[in-house]
Amino acid sequence: MNFDQITEPIDRRLADGLTRLAAVARQLDWQAAESAGLSPTQADILRFVANRPQGARLTAAAAHAGVRKATASDAVAALGRKALVHKDADASDSRAVALKATAEGNRVAQAWPSSFAPIVAGLSETEQETLLGLVVKMIRQLQQRRLIAPQRTCVTCRHFRENVAPGTSTPHYCAFVGAPMAERHLRVDCAEHESAA
């Protein structure tokens, strides 16, 4: 008998572990939503909209929250009644509507606790940097396989120059900021992101 015979495949154990971490984060998020008087979907959409001061489309907010457009529309209506989100004309298309956070909506979103913060807090700085690289890689792969909506990560940004200085401590470069980047500088949701596609 050896451990290869009695151990479940590593991908299954990884999936089990990640599922547990996601459940803890979801629970913390729901507690925060409850104390703010919001449903989890409303909380998700509010934070998505607040991160896009130029305005967000309803379809994009629905894709981000992983809900149908009708469900997102109900959540936006509830956020409107609570004076957290309002509708405005879209600057890029006068026939379209852009969702924007009100001052109070921005205040609620900015005060939102990070549900994964207590989960990653036990890792060293180096471990967090390694994990960030892996998370960005997984997001990129999911996006390439069209399993998630487009995300504002460096690796899909037209300003990103990947590994232009291999072997150095800052192998990447951001043409928007005009500065070299280390792995720890990679962004997952950058306001200046412009799609490379």
Ligand code: SF4
């Ligand atoms: S603009 Fe933002 S997303 Fe794009 S490369 Fe620079 S830091 Fe990354």
